[in-house]
Amino acid sequence: MNARSETRNQPLLEVRNLHVSAGGVEILKGLDLSVNLGAVHAIMGPNGSGKSTLTNVLAGRPDYEVTEGKVLYGGRDLLAMAPDERAREGVFLAFQYPVELPGVRNREFLRAALDAVREHRGLQKLSVREFNKLHEEKAGEVEMDPDLIKRSVNEGFSGGEKKRNEILQMTVLDPTLALLDETDSGLDIDALQTVARGVNKFRSPSKAIVLVTHYQRILNYITPDHVHVLIEGRIVKSGGSELAHELESKGYEWVKKTVQSGSEVGV
Amino acid sequence: MATPKAISRKTTDLGSDYKWGFVTDIQSDVAPKGLNEDIIRLISGKKNEPAWMLDWRLRAYRHWTKVSHEEPRWAKVNFPPIDYQDIRYYSAPVSMKGAEGLDEVDPELVEAFNKLGIPIDEQKKLTGVAVDAVFDSVSVATTLQETLNKLGIIFCSFSEAVQKHPDLVRKYLGSVVPHTDNFFASLNSAVFSDGSFAYVPPGVRCPVELMTYFRINTEGTGQFERTLIIADKGSYVSYLEGCTAPMRKSHQLHAAVVELVALDNAEIKYSTLQNWYPGDKDGKGGVYNFVTKRGKAAGVNSKISWTQVETGSAITWKYPGVILQGDNSVGEFYSVALVNNYQQADTGTKMIHIGSNTRSTIVAKGISAGHGQNTYRGLVKIMPSAAGARNFTRCDSLLIGEECGAHTVPYIEVRNPTARMEHEASTSKVSEDQLFYLMQRGISEENAQHMIINGFCRGVFQELPFEFAMEASQLLKVSLEGAIG
Secondary structure, eight states: OOGGGGOSSOOSEEEEEEEEEETTEEEEEEEEEEEOTTOEEEEEOOTTSSHHHHHHHHHTOTTOEEEEEEEEETTEEGGGSOHHHHHHTTEEEEOSSOOOEEEEEHHHHHHHHHHHHHHHTTOOOOOHHHHHHHHHHHHHHTTOOGGGGGSEETTTOOHHHHHHHHHHHHHHHOOSEEEEESTTTTOOHHHHHHHHHHHHHHOOTTOEEEEEESSSGGGGTSOOSEEEEEETTEEEEEEOTHHHHHHHHHOHHHHHHHHHTTOSTTO | OOOOOOOOOOOGGGTOOOTTOOOOOOOEEEOOBSOSHHHHHHHHHHTTOOHHHHHHHHHHHHHHHHTOOSOOOOSSOOOOOOOGGGSBOOEEEGGGTTOOSGGGSOHHHHHHHHHTTOOOSGGGOOTTEEEEEEETTEEEEEOOHHHHHHTTOEEEEHHHHHHHOHHHHHHHTTSSSOTTSOHHHHHHHHHOOOOEEEEEOTTOBOSSEEEEEEEOOSTTBOBOOEEEEEEOTTOEEEEEEEEEOOOOSSEEEEOOEEEEEEOTTOEEEEEEEEOOOOOOTTSOSEEEEEEEEEEEEOSTTOEEEEEEEEOOOSEEEEOOEEEEOSTTOEEEEEEEEEEOTTOEEEEOOEEEEOSTTOEEEEEEEEEEOTTOEEEEEEEEEEOTTOTTOEEEEEEEEEEOSSSOEEEEEEEEEEOOTTOEEEEEEEEEEOOHHHHHHHHTTTOOHHHHHHHHHHHHHHHHHTTSOHHHHHHHHHHHHHHTTTTOO
């Protein structure tokens, strides 16, 4: 069917028949997705199709109710884990709207997160010097002013700085599964390229990326292995990177029509 | 030398996490309950005070009985009438009688302070901090005397200052907080038992932090300490104050007075970690902390800065203020007040601008959890003489849970048209979004909460000496246990 057929190994992430409601309204209506290590999956869909719900539910945000289905991560029941446990297990969400934390310095925040993650992996805490070196290197990759580490997390940051800060955190914390929630939204072309470079650098056979986006634009810089179209809470069409280009030229209405006529569903 | 006896712990029956709640089992010399002129004569006599000191006390007592009929009730705090005849006004460890050096201090007292993390033993003393340890009504020991003596800095118990430096005490006692100031200040003036005294001579920058650690031990005892700090011309001193008390089912009264005087070009930085026993989760017991603290920036270019972290006490009623008398003088007030369970706090500051170009800054952070009620009450007064005066005030409240309250009552009186005033205020909650964001990075919920609250307090904590800031942060964590989740 999709990613699973490419390798005999167990998928890193397996979403089966996932139904999710928020405030009594069903948003995801039986979603299936299988993500292998090394793969980049792009999930595209119009506003309100459930893209952000998917990444948020995977990361464990409260306020969502899973009414049916299951999610396996490395063979374990992901939905049974608390959000911080998921993070320590290697699930990272780059937020669509990064949260401001007044008075909490970036340095203190990132160190606390890295300490927690490293401890979980059985690694020693980094010394101040080691941390500074790592931070400087990773900040350079996303062209982030290293002095921002002295400021409160995301407070007074521009839209671009916030998104770059998300990618910086991702590369420092070195997760296994990165969920990028509309990381491209609100970015100018330079920032978009920078962010894409960061993601491409992160990409490796030992990582997996699920990238959620409304527009094809970011996929000019990050070439996905798989593209899925999410409409009204279900993946209605999957394909390779060419599907993104097709969508860009023909629009979501085209997918809706082909789905309704019963052809080409799921590829 | 006697071996230290075990300190009895009576913490279990009250079922609380207040780890400073132990009781030191020590024989005390206590005055009978009640208050009258004889008790005041007794206190004064125990301390072998000169006549002028006794007269001063008696004047205050007569004012208290005749003029101040009852406690001020304008604050947003509730407490039943206090029976002032049911309180002991003097309690001292028996072993303190005639103790000349630390060698003669009861090892149990030394151990009690060790346990509080305040070693008074010269061998174990804190680096860079001179400590005056006050146990119930008397000062137990003052460390680092030699270092201070060389510079001419006087740091001793108030009682010792009355004996050895009567001229300084007579000159400045009551000069900032007169004995007629308010009900609790009058009471304190009549019965104060001990406290700390510091004098920094002209041009001297005190190289260590001066610290007083107050400990209430004996049940049914009020604590009425009096602190007087004088920074002479061009001098600087940083002073720290910490306080704890055992857990008791009944309320204990603490009515202190602190007076600061900064002369020309002098600076006093005064930091408090107030962690008196807050009462249990149902609001039983706890200290009534009714305190008058005021500084007089008397000289030109002088500066007085108050930083307080108030986590303890059943009720906190205090408004550390600054009288900005000298031209160009500066007053600062940085405060974190936390209430949990049934604690009540009504705290803030008074900035009285008299000199020209005087400046004041107020940053008050209130954290309310459980059923706690937290009020910021502050007065900024610009007198006609204070041309070019400036004030900046910022009051932020953080609410945790649904049952607590935060209130802000700023009073602003401006009588000079050249004054510039700024006031900012905010009320917020620890948001689910913030928690989720931190947890999504692998940080536990407890640590995430702690980081958000610390971040909220950042502007105040950064004013504290480093080690005190760490302790303050820990205090918040402990005080909020159970309030979160």
